[in-house]
Amino acid sequence: MNEIAENSFFVNQQFKLKIIMSFINFLLFAMLLIISLPITILAVETFSAIALNHKSCPPAGKKPRITVIIPAHNEEAVIASTITSIFPQLAQTDRLLVVADNCSDATAAVAVSMGAKVIERHDLNLTGKGYALDYGIAALKSDPPDVIVFMDADVIATQGSMERISRLAFQTGLPTQAAYLLKPPNGAGVKSQLSAFAFCFKNYIRPLGLLKLGLPCLLTGTGMAIPWTLIQNISLASGNIVEDMQLGIDLAIAGFSPQFCPSAQISGELPATTASAVAQRKRWEYGHIKTILTQVPRLLSLSVKYHRIDLLGLSLELLIPPISILIYLWLMIMTVLISFTLFNLITWDLLIGSAAFGFVLGLTIFIGWLNFARDILSFKILLSTPLYVFSKLPIYFSFIKNPENKWIKTKRGKAPSDSECKKSTTTPKK
16 A cells, blocks of 8 residues: 555656646746747848838928927037038928027027027926927927927938938828937947947837838937828827837827838937946836837737737837847846756757747847948957946846936036047948
């Protein structure tokens, strides 16, 4: 009897162990599936940007009457350069409106001296770019333009950009996004150059791939042209730290999905100081992650309900987290899989699959650099990507402890010297 009982106990233990291992295998497979989706989407977008053709913009037709709105908070040091780059692109019937938002410096005076129309807003209880934009739109309702172009106060518009995005928006009736690129400040270090590359991936390579696939893009905050008929009844008055991204999503749901115009380019400069750069990345990436969690389920649900491919494409685009987070997630999964495999707790299939997706991710990053970003950074600096990724760990830990939930103006200053880095540009290599 004792021997039978022992055998029964042994069989029961084996059965329980099999159930536990099956559950573990299921969890690991689910983790691999989760990480494989954004990697696959990123790869498809990147290779589409290289391989597929698209129609150039803008289409021929009547030139719309445009108003450029520039929200500005204490931007006296940089706004003159922005206005100088825009004014030569405007016709006599066009306007440039600067919203001096809660300024304590000479932003308004500088803008007036440059020939811009200026309105001032003072409300310290409601701060953020969204409130300034909404204030500017309200000021135009008595004499509205055909198209509004939103520009930040610290960027440069390349020649012809205003006409290209405004014509495309006017002819199609859809929001239009220019390519918004950032370059490192003079003398900036490796991290700044890698950050500029990541920005090029997000704001040029991926939207270009989406354009060639016939899918909408996200709005990026500056270089946005939106027909007056779309924007006149939309309230932008909020402190949302990614108000531009949310605006694009809301317009897409309403049936007006944003489109990308790669021939129109807006350039800016990354923050020169480490503290400012970290604050900016924290704001961008926390806002992106929050948008993924709140908007992807909404977009997926609506895409199924109304059979809309554009909303499905936008939800898949949103599923791609910042590349650094994507690399972290892959490394975590690889570490777990290696540990389980070494102790013979799982088969090699999952580990091989994870390694394959890691190869695809690495190849995608390399192909993106090779085709579009060799002028931004050298191959030697590209190899420093792992160091850049790990340097962002404190930002991601702070998401849990102290998430950024309000809009904060990025401070800029003189860049620290870095002898190992060369001056670079953000014009994508074609």
